[in-house]
Amino acid sequence: MPVDWFPLTLSLRVAALSTAASLVVGMAVAYLLANSRFRGRNLLDAIFSLPLVLPPTVLGWYLLVLIGRETPFGRLYEAVFGSPLVFTWQAAVVAAFIHSAPLQVKLVRAALESVDHSYERAARSLGASEPRLFLFITLPLAWRSILAATALCFARAMGDFGATLMVAGNIPGKTQTVALAIYDAVESGNGATARVLVLVVSGLALVLLTLANRIGEAWLPNTRNASR
Amino acid sequence: MIEIRITKTFAARRDSSPFKLDLAFDAAPGITVLFGPSGAGKSLTLDCVAGFAEPDSGRILIDDAIVYDSGTKVSLPPRVRRCGYVFQNYALFPHMTLRDNLAFAAASRLPRLDRTRKVDEMLERFHLGDAAGRKPHELSGGQKQRCSIARALISSPRVLLLDEPARGLDAPLRADFYNVLREVRTEYQTPIILVTHSLDECLELGDRMLVVSEGRLAQTGTPAEVCAHPATLDLAELMGIFNVIPVEIRALDPGRNIGVVRWGDYDFQTEYLRGFFIGDRVKLLAAPRQLRAMPRLGRVGPNQVPLQLLRVVDLAHAVRLEFSSGVTAEIPPGGSLDRNNGDWVVEFPTRGLRVL
Numbered sequence: 001m002p003v004d005w006f007p008l009t010l011s012l013r014v015a016a017l018s019t020a021a022s023l024v025v026g027m028a029v030a031y032l033l034a035n036s037r038f039r040g041r042n043l044l045d046a047i048f049s050l051p052l053v054l055p056p057t058v059l060g061w062y063l064l065v066l067i068g069r070e071t072p073f074g075r076l077y078e079a080v081f082g083s084p085l086v087f088t089w090q091a092a093v094v095a096a097f098i099h100s101a102p103l104q105v106k107l108v109r110a111a112l113e114s115v116d117h118s119y120e121r122a123a124r125s126l127g128a129s130e131p132r133l134f135l136f137i138t139l140p141l142a143w144r145s146i147l148a149a150t151a152l153c154f155a156r157a158m159g160d161f162g163a164t165l166m167v168a169g170n171i172p173g174k175t176q177t178v179a180l181a182i183y184d185a186v187e188s189g190n191g192a193t194a195r196v197l198v199l200v201v202s203g204l205a206l207v208l209l210t211l212a213n214r215i216g217e218a219w220l221p222n223t224r225n226a227s228r
Numbered sequence: 229m230i231e232i233r234i235t236k237t238f239a240a241r242r243d244s245s246p247f248k249l250d251l252a253f254d255a256a257p258g259i260t261v262l263f264g265p266s267g268a269g270k271s272l273t274l275d276c277v278a279g280f281a282e283p284d285s286g287r288i289l290i291d292d293a294i295v296y297d298s299g300t301k302v303s304l305p306p307r308v309r310r311c312g313y314v315f316q317n318y319a320l321f322p323h324m325t326l327r328d329n330l331a332f333a334a335a336s337r338l339p340r341l342d343r344t345r346k347v348d349e350m351l352e353r354f355h356l357g358d359a360a361g362r363k364p365h366e367l368s369g370g371q372k373q374r375c376s377i378a379r380a381l382i383s384s385p386r387v388l389l390l391d392e393p394a395r396g397l398d399a400p401l402r403a404d405f406y407n408v409l410r411e412v413r414t415e416y417q418t419p420i421i422l423v424t425h426s427l428d429e430c431l432e433l434g435d436r437m438l439v440v441s442e443g444r445l446a447q448t449g450t451p452a453e454v455c456a457h458p459a460t461l462d463l464a465e466l467m468g469i470f471n472v473i474p475v476e477i478r479a480l481d482p483g484r485n486i487g488v489v490r491w492g493d494y495d496f497q498t499e500y501l502r503g504f505f506i507g508d509r510v511k512l513l514a515a516p517r518q519l520r521a522m523p524r525l526g527r528v529g530p531n532q533v534p535l536q537l538l539r540v541v542d543l544a545h546a547v548r549l550e551f552s553s554g555v556t557a558e559i560p561p562g563g564s565l566d567r568n569n570g571d572w573v574v575e576f577p578t579r580g581l582r583v584l
Contacts, residue, residue, distance in 0.1 A: 116319070118315050118317060118319040119319055119321055119322075121278075121280055121306070121313070121315070121319070122313065122315060122319040122321075122379075123321075123332070124279075124280075124305070124306040124307050125278050125279075125280075125306050125307075125309070125311055125312070125313040125380075126332065126333040126336055126379065126380075126383065127307050127308070127310070127333070127336030127337045127383060128307060128332070128336050129307060129336075132335075132336070136332065137321060140323045141321075141322070141323060
């Protein structure tokens with residue numbers, strides 16, 4: 001029986017879009033958390049970490065409360081785009097984003113904070129403004145770690161199941177991502193399809209993780225030289 | 229010209245005792261050395277001037293401009309203070325070539341048209357032309373040093389701050405570095421504040437020396453003065469360059485400018501000891517090179533004490549003799565030295581010894 005590859009391509013598309021979004025949002029939040037001291041910083045950090053520990057169904061429920069058809073956001077979306085957001089593949093992007101962005105925030109923050117503070121002090125004493133410091137010093141010194149974080153984030157975005165199920169549903173050929181397709185295949189006794197998809201997804205994740213490790217490692221010898 | 233008056237208090241933590249920084253000093257063009265043991269507050273002071281740390285109270289003026297004032301709640305960010313800071317690890321940006329490191333510094337404060345010219349000028353002045361295209365990890369230690377100083381100077385800072393820049397360098401590199409710094413002192417009218425805990429560095433470079441101990445200024449003066457006449461016993465011990473000998477004053481004769489002190493069973497003649505009385509128990513400070521030492525031959529002469537030679541240490545520029553009772557003397561290297569004979573006499577000079 002031929003395997004339907006739609007779920008896999010959908011998953012890749014969903015993960016790519018949500019990773020792009022979480023890179024932008026994650027950088028901003030991570031920068032804020034790493035660089036400023038304000039009241040409620042720890043609370044903000046905790047809120048952004050919540051999706052890492054909550055059950056996916058809880059996330060899905062929150063998402064429905066936020067973007068469901070009867071909510072202000074849902075109505076706005078429907079007014080602008082002409083159709084509801086829930087139970088579309090775009091909703092799957094939102095679910096994947098919520099599932100993976102917190103990881104991006106955590107890892108990017110760690111990457112930004114791992115840059116030797118004496119470089120930042122040096123740049124400041126040389127008269128550099130904060131944007132210049134970030135663009136020309138912090139970012140170039142942290143970009144490998146950020147890239148590694150993005151690869152991990154992409155892998156995680158591919159793996160969401162619960163939240164996607166709740167907000168995007170499991171509509172074959174429309175919102176059925178690879179994680180849902182595997183569940184369906186197992187449920188309906190279609191072992192061959194399940195095996196193929198499982199192997200492909202595992203292989204892809206393995207490649208991504210190895211890549212992330214290599215990107216992260218390659219930077220280390222240089223950083224060590226620099227701090228000498 | 230810099231004027232600094234700051235206090236900063238740190239409460240006791242589980243791993244540290246409470247600490248209070250309370251300093252007031254100024255620094256004119258030339259090299260002002262902050263000397264003191266680790267944890268005395270020297271680097272913290274530099275950080276306060278540069279704006280990396282904020283004092284609890286006080287005021288910092290650089291060229292008559294206020295950069296920090298607790299009274300009016302002014303605390304300028306480091307970016308606008310125009311302090312050139314040379315870090316202990318140089319903090320050269322590792323992803324940029326040496327030229328780019330300088331260009332980054334030039335871009336912040338110089339007009340666009342001047343930048344390239346100024347960068348070239350600095351590269352030439354600090355003999356970095358050949359290495360301009362290399363990244364910091366491809367540079368020698370000396371090049372890194374010169375680059376970090378050039379980078380700090382390129383935008384004409386109002387003060388140059390150096391945080392133990394020669395720590396951990398081997399002797400030739402350190403000598404190079406001292407030369408560079410001496411050149412900078414003569415060519416630029418920028419006040420330089422140098423933090424160190426090396427007395428040699430103070431003597432080699434310092435125009436003025438401020439001894440910082442436990443967050444306070446303990447003594448100021450030229451390095452030669454401070455080293456020859458430490459203000460207190462604690463400072464003398466901190467410097468670690470004196471034999472501290474407990475003596476009792478036996479006689480004082482202001483007319484002939486003579487004093488006599490007794491250490492154990494031996495009397496020494498000294499200068500008249502102003503401000504002390506007969507019977508006072510005081511400490512005599514004698515630098516190792518002020519003492520003469522020789523193997524004992526017969527009777528012990530005036531101002532001499534017989535001591536056991538315990539150890540002979542060959543130093544680069546002297547031979548250090550360590551005697552019983554903790555007395556150390558230094559003699560010039562070379563010459564035959566009977567290392568096996570344990571009976572020696574040490575002779576104290578009658579002039580130039582300090583009493584506390």
